[in-house]
Amino acid sequence: MRDFPMSRPGDGPRLTMISEHASPLGALGGADGGGQNVYVGQVARHLVRHGWSVEVLTRRDDPDLPEVTEWLDGVRVVHVPAGPAAPIPKEDLLGLMPAFAAWTEAHCRDSRPDLIHANFFLSGLVAADVSAATGIPFAITFHALGRVRRQAQGSADRFPPEREAIEERVAREAALVIAECPQDRRDLVTLYRADPQRIREVPCGVDLDEFAAVPRDTARAILGLPADGFLALQLGRMVPRKGVDDAIRAVARCRRAGATDMRLAVVGGASPILNASTDAEYARLRGVAADEGVADAVNFAGSRPRDLLRYYFHAADAFLTLPWYEPFGITPLEAMACGIPVIGAAVGGIAHSVVDGETGILVPPRDPGAAADALGRLHADPALRARMGQAGRRRVADRFTWNSVADGLDTAFRDLLQRPARQCPPQARTVPNHRADGFDELARLLSAHRGILALQTARLAAEVTDVLSNGGKLLVCGNGGSAADAQHMVAELVGRFLVPGRRALPAIALGCCAATMTAWSNDFSYEDALAREVLALGRPGDAILAFSTSGQSRNLIAAFDAAGKAGLRRLALLGRDGGPLLAQCDRAVVVPSNSTPRIQEVHTLMMHEICAAVETDARIAPVADRPPMRPAMRDAGAAAYPRFVT
Template sequence: MHEYVRRIAFISEHASPAASLGGEDAGGQNVYVDDLSRQLSRLGYAVDIFTRRTSPDQPVILDWAPGVRIVHLDAGPPCPVAKDQLWCWMPELRDAFLRFLAEKHAWYDLIHAHFWMSGWVALELKRRLGIPVVQTFHALGQTKRRHQGEADTSPPARLAVEHAIVQQADRLIAQCPAERQELIHGYGASCKQITMLPAGVDTELFHPVDQAQARLRLGLDPSEPVVVYVGRILPRKDVRNVLRAVALLVRRLGQPARMLVVGGETPEPDPQATPELGALQRLAAELGIIDRVIFTGRRPRSELAWYYGAGDVAVTTPWYEPFGLTPLEAMACGRPVIGSAVGGIAFTVQPGVTGFLVPPRDPEALAWRLGQLLVEPNLRARMGDAARLRVEREFTWERAARQTALVYEQVLAEAGTPALTPGVDERPRRLSKVHGLHRRVAHGIG
């Protein structure tokens, strides 16, 4: 039986690994929390993921994977709530965490907070219990406000809370150079406080498949060019830009391309459940390409390799993107990626090597790059091979977990936690630590 040497508390208030992906508030953060925790457990860490209860039927503790549990805390109504409406319940989440510690006689060496609201909870716990905090934002309020303007529905307190987290967290994890620069120049973070550590991709789940077999499985013409988009169906993802580019390909360049749009709130494409989907369907009809676009609805992660594999090229051109996991998934499947030159995409996609970068909101530039790739099979193959190789070298979850573990151990060493010594019985020290922690819990919520 595996003996876990450190206990880590993940706090991820709205993004549970158990949530269905593809919806408005279920995407990259859910995957990050899920896959990173699994890999950390293989390195000897026990990880409890604290998230908000969204159904009365959810157990307090769900054994999720070896060494990984999901803990559902009561904070607000036990039903789905949009993440931007959760802020008022964060004190309840904090208190529910403290009650869990007291009732279960639990203890943690370190808290890893995901997203800004979880960061606030983590700082509250650090103040009461003295547990060090590592923060991954996944998205920054300043970036969102800059790109969304009045459409930004974040609570007014967000920026002030993010600044406080930057000042008080023991370490910040930035997933790409753009996020690191935003933390330094927009939030006043110090360089030594930040570790740049990109997310990963499951290279076993996302792997190259035979294109002819993938198209047969999905009922697609084996000979026509196929452009694939996989991801959430939101205005900022700007799938409209891709539709306009495909229309230019069809009309102006004579390329009879087919487009797959994979994502949404429901397994079947439903404009009522996913309003942006209705806007895309109307736009496709206006552009005269409705017969060339397949809206699949949400698909399980276990099936996505077939959709990436059926495509000749994967496309994602959001206005902004904090990191973006779907380009890595496509690359792991051996497909070139055309992406916006923004955020994490500008870091993961190597222009001219694994795909191309284009300006956001520029369907002409996108159509030109699409046309280039769709008529050059050798270029596609070369870029697809390079994409898979880049993922294997730089973006596996195993690599991400090992780097994260180094951050944890550095933070714990700075906090005065003794280093792990093979063969030394840790139980007496841990028992003493638990008793001390529970005394602080009693004062913290008493």
């Protein structure tokens, strides 16, 4: 290994940043080129202005890269030899981290930085090993947490199972943990039991000069886009979890509703010229656009140089960012810096940076209908777009510039260096306490996702209420424990949940007649038995609601197929990643967990919330001759649900 002593202008502290897969020199928009690249580069350059000498260690993924790039005055990028000098997906890099750590340890023994700042869990693993060997303290910005990602992506998450244990170790051993938003802090504490005293909240930022104003017509002319019409923009990595398909479906719905001048520009991808034969995600998204009938209204621009991005933002009338989850999300800040209203999924950092109704509109993830409603509002109201755009730029200027980010990190890092060496807390227990873990898991799940689950449950409750208040009935189904949940819900609706005196509501639990189920299953097929009941009982204006922890059950999929053909609304409470049943739903709530017991427990809570909302809707009229609720039951209901029982 060659010796690369850190440059040291003045007497400021020295910082080694580790970002194993996201180089500040890397291209943006590909599978592994996104917000972390921007973050590392901007933090490095702005900390130099606070007197730090900074080097960035990143994996060498191209044989033509120099060993060291003197990038900016006081900042250099060092390309670490670890594995083949070729692009490798970050999901497959764990096996290369021992080599990366060995090189980095030797390097840090020579350069002696005052602090290591790791970015992402793989870099955190390297930093923890180097810190243990050298005594150099380290800070960590995770940028994404494995447990949150797995809850959102389920089986689509390709990271190795060791990730969560590594993150626990890194959170435990780091001298400082940087949370990028309030949700990130909550996740670190509730999901990883990180010490709150060692967490500092510092957001991501945006460079206002980089996104200086450009007239819309000028921006469109530079990009070769039509001067007229409404342009929605989706910009970022082209991977499934970013929800680009939901943006396409939202635009398609708006066009079918009459907004025929609406178009969508999708910026991002593996290369400037996309190739469906080699880029599976691009091919999938092209197929979505074709299926939705908007292939000629969606422009896939491919990856674009950083200096062109501001023209795309300024050319747009609205910015769409609809990920399944998002640790922070820099692109919404960039859109707001350009004065463009944001339609964002109400997850992670987006729910923090975008103020619903003020700088944009928040919608549930995986809900193209809600995104279409928001797009329709902005399409119809130019004055609203202008107000939200102006408010967004003010919010970014006040709270989210890279100068303010560097101020926060500089303060946190210097405070750390002035403290005595921290003693690592004892190792976490390895033998689980099964009697307590269920309570802990449920508490962490609800703490991490309460807001979005409550919002989505309220939307689903509105669908159920609309059906029942307009003379329709509800068919409810599930398998095993979920079948019991279905019967439980029917009992609450046909009888009463909390409100005395309201009318009986028409709800039927499918699969409860043993004679019907066994006759059809024996003579034809068990998989079609629920579908047969749907065809017998369902009518246009009715709805079917399924409970399923996986969304994989073939009999439920068949029942939903029959319900769609019969004109029923299709609603569901699901778990994991929603499975194939999710695609058949008109509206669904997905509990982001892989634990069947925890999913079922949250389903019960959601079911109670739906019943309470249905009962208190003004359209569900009370019946005068019903006997009143017994006082003891009424008092118990009032204590549990004071906002519903009066």
